[in-house]
Each structure stands twice: as C-alpha cells, then as structure tokens.
Amino acid sequence: MVIDFIADYYKNIEKNPVQSQVKPGYLMTQLPDTAPYCQESLEDVLKDVTESIIPGLTHWQSPNFFAYFQANASTAGFVGEMLCTGLNVVGFNWIASPAATELESIVMDWVGKMLKLPSTFLFSGNGGGVLHGSTCEAIVCTLVAARDETLRMIGAENITKLVVYASDQTHSTLLKGVKLVGIPTSNFRCLSTSFSSEFSLSPQALEDAIENDIKAGFVPLFLCATVGTTACGAVDPVMDLGKIARKYNLWFHIDAALRSDAEFLRNNASESNDVVDYKDWQIALSRRFRALKLWIVIRRHGLANLMCHIRSDVNLAKRFESLVAKDSRFEVVVRRRFSLVCFRLKHNDECQGLELNRKLLAAVNESGRAFMTHAVVGGLFIIRCAIGSTLTEERHVDDLWKLIQEKAADLVKETGAIGG
Amino acid sequence: MVIDFIADYYKNIEKNPVQSQVKPGYLMTQLPDTAPYCQESLEDVLKDVTESIIPGLTHWQSPNFFAYFQANASTAGFVGEMLCTGLNVVGFNWIASPAATELESIVMDWVGKMLKLPSTFLFSGNGGGVLHGSTCEAIVCTLVAARDETLRMIGAENITKLVVYASDQTHSTLLKGVKLVGIPTSNFRCLSTSFSSEFSLSPQALEDAIENDIKAGFVPLFLCATVGTTACGAVDPVMDLGKIARKYNLWFHIDAALRSDAEFLRNNASESNDVVDYKDWQIALSRRFRALKLWIVIRRHGLANLMCHIRSDVNLAKRFESLVAKDSRFEVVVRRRFSLVCFRLKHNDECQGLELNRKLLAAVNESGRAFMTHAVVGGLFIIRCAIGSTLTEERHVDDLWKLIQEKAADLVKETGAIGG
Structure with missing residues (x-):
C-alpha cells in the first residue's frame, strides 16, 4: 500500500505547486493536539498524508525544483534505506x-x-x-x-x-x-x-x-x-x-x-x-x-551512470545559460562552472533592480510551477537556478525559462521598469 | 523483492548467531575494492547482502538480543521511513x-x-x-x-x-x-x-x-x-x-x-x-x-499499545530477576527498576569472581544463542540483561536463563570455582 502511495506521488508530482502555498500554522488546525490512545489504521494515516501533509510540502523531488541545491532520491537509495x-x-x-x-x-x-x-x-x-x-x-x-x-x-x-x-x-x-x-x-x-x-x-x-x-x-x-x-x-x-x-x-x-x-x-x-x-x-x-x-546506490547505478547524471545536469545548465544570454533584458551575473546558473534582470538603477528581481523570483515561485532561491553576492541580488533534480529534463528547463520570461513581461507591463 | 527479503530476514532471525562471529577484516576478502563502472542487478546486490553482510551483523532485532539497550524497528516505523x-x-x-x-x-x-x-x-x-x-x-x-x-x-x-x-x-x-x-x-x-x-x-x-x-x-x-x-x-x-x-x-x-x-x-x-x-x-x-x-509510529500503535509494550518488557525483566534470585549460585547485584537486570555469579574471591563472570558472558555470547553486555559499577563486574526487543517473548527469557545455567555448570566442571 505504501509503495503504491509513493509511486502515485511521483506520478503526480508535477501537478503540485513546487513551493508549498500553505500559511504558517495551517497544520495544527487539521491534526489533533494529542496522541491517539488506540491504534489507527494505515488507511487513515495515508489519508491524512494526502490531505494534510502533501499540501504542506515543498517538492524537492519535482523536476521543477531549481532552489538551494537538490537532494535527490533514487530507487536504489530507497532500497538501501x-x-x-x-x-x-x-x-x-x-x-x-x-x-x-x-x-x-x-x-x-x-x-x-x-x-x-x-x-x-x-x-x-x-x-x-x-x-x-x-x-x-x-x-x-x-x-x-x-x-x-x-x-x-x-x-x-x-x-x-x-x-x-x-x-x-x-x-x-x-x-x-x-x-x-x-x-x-x-x-x-x-x-x-x-x-x-x-x-x-x-x-x-x-x-x-x-x-x-x-x-x-x-x-x-x-x-x-x-x-x-x-x-x-x-x-x-x-x-x-x-x-x-x-x-x-x-x-x-x-x-x-x-x-x-x-x-x-x-x-x-x-x-x-x-x-x-x-x-x-x-x-x-x-x-x-x-x-x-x-553501497547499493553506487552498485545499482555504476560509476558510468553516476558520471552521466552529473554531466547531463551540467548540459542542462549550459542550455539554460544560453537561453538567458540570448535575452538582452537579462544577464548571467557570475560565470557558470557546474550546474548552477546565477542571473538577473538588468536595470540601470541598482536599488530598483533589486526590487524588480525580488518580485520576479516571488512571481515565479508563487506560480507553483517552479521553485528557485536567491543569493546576494558582492551586494548584487541574484536569482539562482540550480539544476540537478533526477526527474528534470530539457522540457522542464525550457518551461522554466518561458515562465521567467512571462513573469518578467508582466512586471514590465506593471512597472515599465526594465532597463538594459 | 526487497520487502520479501526483509520479511524472510525476520522469519529466520533466530537461526543466526545473535552476536556476529566473523573476524576483523572478513569483508574486504569478499567484496571488490573499487566501485563498479557499470550498474549491477538488484539480485546480485541482495545475494551479497545474504552471503557477506548478514553473517557480519549482530542481530539487534533478534528476540535473543539482551545487550546494550535495544533499538527496536517496527512495521509502523518502517512505513514512516x-x-x-x-x-x-x-x-x-x-x-x-x-x-x-x-x-x-x-x-x-x-x-x-x-x-x-x-x-x-x-x-x-x-x-x-x-x-x-x-x-x-x-x-x-x-x-x-x-x-x-x-x-x-x-x-x-x-x-x-x-x-x-x-x-x-x-x-x-x-x-x-x-x-x-x-x-x-x-x-x-x-x-x-x-x-x-x-x-x-x-x-x-x-x-x-x-x-x-x-x-x-x-x-x-x-x-x-x-x-x-x-x-x-x-x-x-x-x-x-x-x-x-x-x-x-x-x-x-x-x-x-x-x-x-x-x-x-x-x-x-x-x-x-x-x-x-x-x-x-x-x-x-x-x-x-x-x-x-x-507520527506514524505513535498513530499506528496508539498510546495504549506503546504503554503495554513497555509494561510487558518490565514484566519479562521481573520474570528473569526471579529466576536469577531462585538460584543460590547467582545474585542480582543492583535493584531492578525498569527492564534491565544486573546479575552475576557469586564468588568468595572478587578477582576470581570477575574472571568467572567474564568467562560466563563470553560463553553465552559465543554460543550465538543470545547476546548480553557487561558493565563495571563500584568496582564490580556485572552482567547486564537488557530486555526490550519487540520480538522477545517469555520463552526467549526462559531459554536465556537455561543457557546461562548451562554455561555456568560447564564453568564449575572446568574450574570447580563457584562459591556462594
């Protein structure tokens, strides 16, 4: 029953907003505040996981998770656990x-x-x-x-x-x-x-x-x-x-x-x-x-596949980097070395630029279609696109870029504020 | 395949020696010293677990594990993991x-x-x-x-x-x-x-x-x-x-x-x-x-069963304590409070008594039929019987006591050395 539950979770993972949309304190309104005296059925537990826990998850295994750095699960790792x-x-x-x-x-x-x-x-x-x-x-x-x-x-x-x-x-x-x-x-x-x-x-x-x-x-x-x-x-x-x-x-x-x-x-x-x-x-x-x-993860994948996985992430990051580079409204802020692309909307005014990029990132994350995080380096606010989820394919990277462009266009309309 | 493997492990857990009998360095003679370049099948991995890993385990989930304190697994905990x-x-x-x-x-x-x-x-x-x-x-x-x-x-x-x-x-x-x-x-x-x-x-x-x-x-x-x-x-x-x-x-x-x-x-x-x-x-x-x-462990068991589990452990410890108390060759060294019974073979000479109890413990553990550990308190060497494995029943406690008596009798024959 639990194996099927997890399989279904992965089958439907892209249907969930990547970053959880719940408000602080949501869960205590849904769960009892004391432990049950008698045992409960597994069906009841899984029902609560579906209805109360899943909506409160930020989906780290989603192919649209580009935040922090990834923490990937795999079938081999699951078997090991x-x-x-x-x-x-x-x-x-x-x-x-x-x-x-x-x-x-x-x-x-x-x-x-x-x-x-x-x-x-x-x-x-x-x-x-x-x-x-x-x-x-x-x-x-x-x-x-x-x-x-x-x-x-x-x-x-x-x-x-x-x-x-x-x-x-x-x-x-x-x-x-x-x-x-x-x-x-x-x-x-x-x-x-x-x-x-x-x-x-x-x-x-x-x-x-x-x-x-x-x-x-x-x-x-x-x-x-x-x-x-x-x-x-x-x-x-x-x-x-x-x-x-x-x-x-x-x-x-x-x-x-x-x-x-x-x-x-x-x-x-x-x-x-x-x-x-x-x-x-x-x-x-x-x-x-x-x-x-x-031991099981290494044996079930083999060095060849592990290296291939890393190289594939780097290639996806290169692809994303080239998409950003082609759009003159944006810039890649720091040279990409691995599979992390740091970019931002350009703006003549640093202060307004910061606000603009903060809004852009919030708009992307609130859409639920992808999740990225930010950093401040050398006083510059940058958006971090970390690529490395096991399930991420070319189409997810392309969709992410379309989403970013779409939200950037909305911001331009709203504020008229994109310089270059 | 893995679920069946684990189910079989528990079905046969009492057939394994409780404390592993391998010698230091045994595993490196059985496993390759570099990672595989290509992926290996799950069947191959599980074959190695059976042939090389299981013999090197001390079986913490065995009902005959009375060492340290227990670290119990349960189906509910497994589902949670x-x-x-x-x-x-x-x-x-x-x-x-x-x-x-x-x-x-x-x-x-x-x-x-x-x-x-x-x-x-x-x-x-x-x-x-x-x-x-x-x-x-x-x-x-x-x-x-x-x-x-x-x-x-x-x-x-x-x-x-x-x-x-x-x-x-x-x-x-x-x-x-x-x-x-x-x-x-x-x-x-x-x-x-x-x-x-x-x-x-x-x-x-x-x-x-x-x-x-x-x-x-x-x-x-x-x-x-x-x-x-x-x-x-x-x-x-x-x-x-x-x-x-x-x-x-x-x-x-x-x-x-x-x-x-x-x-x-x-x-x-x-x-x-x-x-x-x-x-x-x-x-x-x-x-x-x-x-x-x-959360899942508490809900699947309920407070009632969790309390019952602890009380049952304490009752088994009381049973073991009374078995020790009935045999005049032995003494319970420290008053039992929870489910840990500290006992030893009595001896007129403290130094020889220490050696005797050390030998008794080694003989019990080397039999593979149970595993206990020792402690030294106030200069006294004591044998610790910690009761608390989920699978431990009355018969395991009774068998442990028979095993201890049997090994003690062997020692008496060998050394003629039990006082009281």
Missing part, C-alpha cells in the same frame, strides 16, 4: 555489527578512489573516511581536532586567540561550527571576495589577514576553502591557498578522530586495535547503517 | 517544507504530553521541542547554550573556568560533548557513586564539589542528572538535585536554541517570526522528515 531500516543494526563499534563498520570502510575507499584522492586518504593507505550524518557534524569534528592539537601546545586558556579563515562566500555551517566548538565568533575572519575574482578567496587577502593576526597576538588555526560555493558556485584557488596553509601551519581540510571509551562499550575486538570503532569518528555514539545505502 | 525517504524533503527552515516543521512541532507536543511534561515545555505553552539526530547532538546544543549564556557575562576567555557535574554512571556522551564544546575535560566533575546509594548521584557530594570549585575560582555551569543509567539503570534524585541546581544557578537539562542566517536561506516566512526554522535548533543545517516517522 529499506534494508538499513529493516535490519536496523547500530554499528557504533565494530562488535555491535562488524559488517556495518567494514562495509563503510570499503565504500569510503570506493568514494575516495572515485574522487581520485591521494592514497593516504584511503584506509588502504593508512587513512580512512566516515559517513557523517551531516556536513556540520563533519566540520565540527575537524574544528575540534585542529583546536585541540593547537591548545595542547599553547594551553586551553588561549582558545580565545584561535583564528579561523574563510571567504564571505563560505557556507554558514562553518560559522555555526566555530560557535559550537567555543572559538569566539569575533575570531572568524570572513574575508571579502569580489565580482572581479568571481567571488573566490584571494590568497593575498588571506596572507595579509594572517600576518595582521600574528602581529596582534592571535594564533591562526584553520583555513576553509570551498569548491563551488552555495550562493554562486565560486571556486577558491585550492593549490595557492594550500601553500599558504602549509607556510603558516594552518589546518586545511584534513579529517581527524576523537575517542570515547565507556566500560559498557569495551570488547576484545576494540582492544585488539584490528578494527575501526566509528563512534570515535563522529559526534554521535549510535549510528545507522548508512554505508549499506551508499 | 519509507514515506520519509520517498518524499525526501529537507525541512531545514519552514519554507523548505512547511509540513515537515509543523508536523514536528505537533508531534513534539504529543510526546511532551505523553511524558506529562509541564506545559512550559510545549509549543502550546511557549516552549517547544526538536527531534535531534542523536543524543550527543542534543547534549552539545544544551552545553553550548549554557556555556554561551555564562560566557556572555564572564567573558569568553573564562571558558577554562566552567565546570560540568555528573555522576560516574553518566553516559560517556556527556564527556564527549564537554570536549566538543571546548570545556577542558579536567573541569568535568565525575562524582563517585556507591553501591549503598544504588549508584545514584548524592546531592551532598554534588554540593560539596560545587562549594570546593567556587572556593578555587571555578564557575559551576552545568548539572546532568540521569534517570536510568546505561550500566545498571540507576536513578538520580532529580528533585533534590534540581534544588541544588537552582541554588547555584546551574543549567539543569533545559533545551535551548542557536541561530544561523545566510542570505540564501532568507525568506518572508522566517522573517515574520510566525514559524520555527529547525535549522536553528540543531547542529546540522539539513534534516530528514523524522517527525513523519514518529
């Missing part, structure tokens, strides 16, 4: 389910090789990887490892001297991580980027900031570079930044471990040091069998 | 999927009422709750909130003066959390408990420690009390500890928020303050639609 949930083992240490740990190590090496990482990043090269529950967890673990290595040398009371460097395009998760690990946010150097360098982090600006901090008695700790920023897909010059990180002994994207040992977790396997206990590689103690899902 | 995975929305802020946020708020209030929390803990009483991915995430968020409120008053450089209090029975996750948030682990006061107080935290010991710390220039920050410790199910005297927390203005199990705002996440709904953006209530930015699973 089913097995993971069905077996429901907790692999926090090796003994609690050896296959969960060992499959994760194997699949992490697969991924490392897929990304062509140096062999020292692989288990087979005395490195190793872990599937974190979220990026923020991974960043927190990295920051803690860097922080504690340095504090061991300079003393715990000097935590307020540690400095973290990144560009103003860096994901907000880094700042959240800095706060979590107890480094004062005033020690977060959010280095300015500019239109002229395509919003990438300038090695010179970085080195200047480091020198200033050293003179002022701070301790440079951590550098975060980004390949493909959230706002506009900017790429930091990793090689040049790496040289500076090496020169000043900054932590530069290197994973590290933490440990926790309670008696109830002790076992011979752990003490033999022959095994990895993943609880020491992450924030949480318990963990799902996530490697099973990743 | 299927829907959650199928819809695959990311509800980090309200706009990204209103139903994900609103259902979580509603279900959190359900749970709060189920636990009979004061109304100030509920959204409907201007409180509110969030489903974290793990306990450690929740603890880290709480510690950070407490830490930053105090550091705002005393200055960030005084982080090394903050002190966290808990008993030596407290879950190791707290110490991990303390490390993560940058409080020196030497400031973690791990207060001794004893057999005579049933391993609960002594209010007097706490107050003495606080007074000592204040005299030494430290700043008491955070008190963690536990109801049902991992090792032996001890219960701290929450009311009395709460009074001390209030007297010294300690943070005492109170949830709190963090915030992060990036331009690409801005939207009118968030700025209206009419909505909850759950990204600010947790470590990660992104999040699964976990409330959907919890």
